[in-house]
Amino acid sequence: AQSVTQPDIHITVSEGASLELRCNYSYGATPYLFWYVQSPGQGLQLLLKYFSGDTLVQGIKGFEAEFKRSQSSFNLRKPSVHWSDAAEYFCAVFLSGNTPLVFGKGTRLSVIA
């Protein structure tokens, strides 16, 4: 069973427009949640993480994400997208014990002028 789902394979937004990338998880308790970004030819960079507490978390590069327990979601948002935000975005969850992070399949973001 897939623990984390990113429903959108590819999203295109205009520069300056707002962005929301979806992430849903399936787990009984609250997992640890992460968003990563991967620019072409590079490894993954951590944008932000949620462990507990305030459900709205701020990250680097102007990104934020909101944990919604009722929807089992952890969507990534940015108010105004820049061309340099074009990349692949991965959501990841830590469930329990010694099981490593489980990554979603990723969402590719394209930014047009």
Place this chain on the structure above:
Amino acid sequence: GAGVSQSPSNKVTEKGKDVELRCDPISGHTALYWYRQRLGQGLEFLIYFQGNSAPDKSGLPSDRFSAERTGESVSTLTIQRTQQEDSAVYLCASSSRVNQPQHFGDGTRLSIL
């Protein structure tokens, strides 16, 4: 070092040859992970180490793949008798604990001719 270092950054080899990929994790990180990423695809988990033991080898695609880790330091991923389908980017990551964010290297791009 400051981050996760992988070498070589690029490797081109002939089908049937053995290759060895190296990963230097962040100093003090006890957990180390290997992933495979085919072109345009998400992350495929291969193996992870806690210290120098590997609790989870479930992702290794075949017995041609093996990995070792010396203490809480360098890891090598070895692919024997390479096949064309082994062509991919191999990413390494490390974390202080398994429930903490993973820090990624830039990967080794492996091309099998």
